[in-house]
Amino acid sequence: MPGAILKHxxxxxxxxxxxxxxxxxxxxxxxxxxxxxxxxxxxxxxxxKHWPALQKWGNADYVKKRCGHHKIFLIPHEYHLSLxxxxxxxxxxxxxxxxxxxxxxxxxxxxxxxxxxxxxxxDTAGFPFLTKPEPAFTYAALRYFFYRAAGTTxxxxxxxxxxxxxxxxxxxxxxxxxxxxSHKAIRHAFLTESYYDDPSAFDRVDAAHLxxxxxxxxxxxxxxxxxxxxxxxxxxxxxxxxxxAACWRSPLPVLADSIRRMASGEIEMxxxxxxxxxxxxxxxxxxxxxxxxxxxxxxxxxx
Numbered sequence: 689m690p691g692a693i694l695k696h697x698x699x700x701x702x703x704x705x706x707x708x709x710x711x712x713x714x715x716x717x718x719x720x721x722x723x724x725x726x727x728x729x730x731x732x733x734x735x736x737k738h739w740p741a742l743q744k745w746g747n748a749d750y751v752k753k754r755c756g757h758h759k760i761f762l763i764p765h766e767y768h769l770s771l772x773x774x775x776x777x778x779x780x781x782x783x784x785x786x787x788x789x790x791x792x793x794x795x796x797x798x799x800x801x802x803x804x805x806x807x808x809x810x811d812t813a814g815f816p817f818l819t820k821p822e823p824a825f826t827y828a829a830l831r832y833f834f835y836r837a838a839g840t841t842x843x844x845x846x847x848x849x850x851x852x853x854x855x856x857x858x859x860x861x862x863x864x865x866x867x868x869x870s871h872k873a874i875r876h877a878f879l880t881e882s883y884y885d886d887p888s889a890f891d892r893v894d895a896a897h898l899x900x901x902x903x904x905x906x907x908x909x910x911x912x913x914x915x916x917x918x919x920x921x922x923x924x925x926x927x928x929x930x931x932x933a934a935c936w937r938s939p940l941p942v943l944a945d946s947i948r949r950m951a952s953g954e955i956e957m958x959x960x961x962x963x964x965x966x967x968x969x970x971x972x973x974x975x976x977x978x979x980x981x982x983x984x985x986x987x988x989x990x991x
Contacts, residue, residue: 699900719817727914735910736853741811755805756784767840799838803828821936824848837926842878850913854905857929863901950986
């Protein structure tokens with residue numbers, strides 16, 4: 689079992705895998721109708737194997753030459769949901785310096801996540817099973833995660849769909865749907881990150897009914913993570929790795945269901961970054977569906 693992000697989570701040791709599909713056998717209709725429309729996660733083996741990134745990004749000089757001038761936030765630890773915890777040791781450096789840090793023999797752990805290196809986008813090549821996705825509401829179309837022995841603590845996206853694409857290295861991911869009966873207790877453990885250090889953090893949660901799932905990604909694979917699914921991400925091994933998160937807009941029925949559930953207080957809106965322009969984009973879609981007031985209520989609950 690990988691490090692702290694997964695090891696204290698009940699059920700992770702025996703969690704079954706999400707469905708595993710092969711990209712050669714996956715049509716867009718099956719992916720959208722059977723998985724995205726029903727918010728069902730799945731692994732797609734070989735989803736990104738055609739990307740030039742898999743051959744090019746292992747060369748540090750190539751990556752630094754393309755986008756080394758960008759400034760990024762580098763952290764010497766895992767990517768935490770808690771901002772005070774995530775800010776420890778954070779500093780602004782160039783992309784080139786961050787790559788050198790992550791690949792230095794003496795570096796034990798570190799990560800940076802960025803939307804900035806648009807120069808790397810041509811080395812990604814889309815997906816044959818998702819040809820015309822709508823622009824995401826709250827995330828960039830591509831987010832780049834460069835890391836060494838560092839994962840991402842448990843969180844969920846209230847809007848937008850994600851394909852987590854593994855370019856270098858391997859990862860294990862735990863998943864849990866937000867609508868678990870003990871959601872509020874689970875939410876408390878995840879948001880406070882008490883589980884990260886405390887093996888007993890879930891002792892107060894009725895875990896018997898929880899349907900934990902897991903996924904293992906190798907280079908060239910992608911994990912489909914629907915909105916409203918908790919997920920924690922842990923690297924396998926302590927080597928340098930790269931992951932790309934490709935995001936797009938949830939289908940209207942999925943979006944409508946999420947807004948109604950958040951307005952009722954059944955679930956909470958987290959992960960929105962508090963940006964008004966993001967909210968306005970969602971509102972422009974919610975109003976024609978007659979859900980403008982519900983979205984306003986959900987937004988106010990999340991502030």
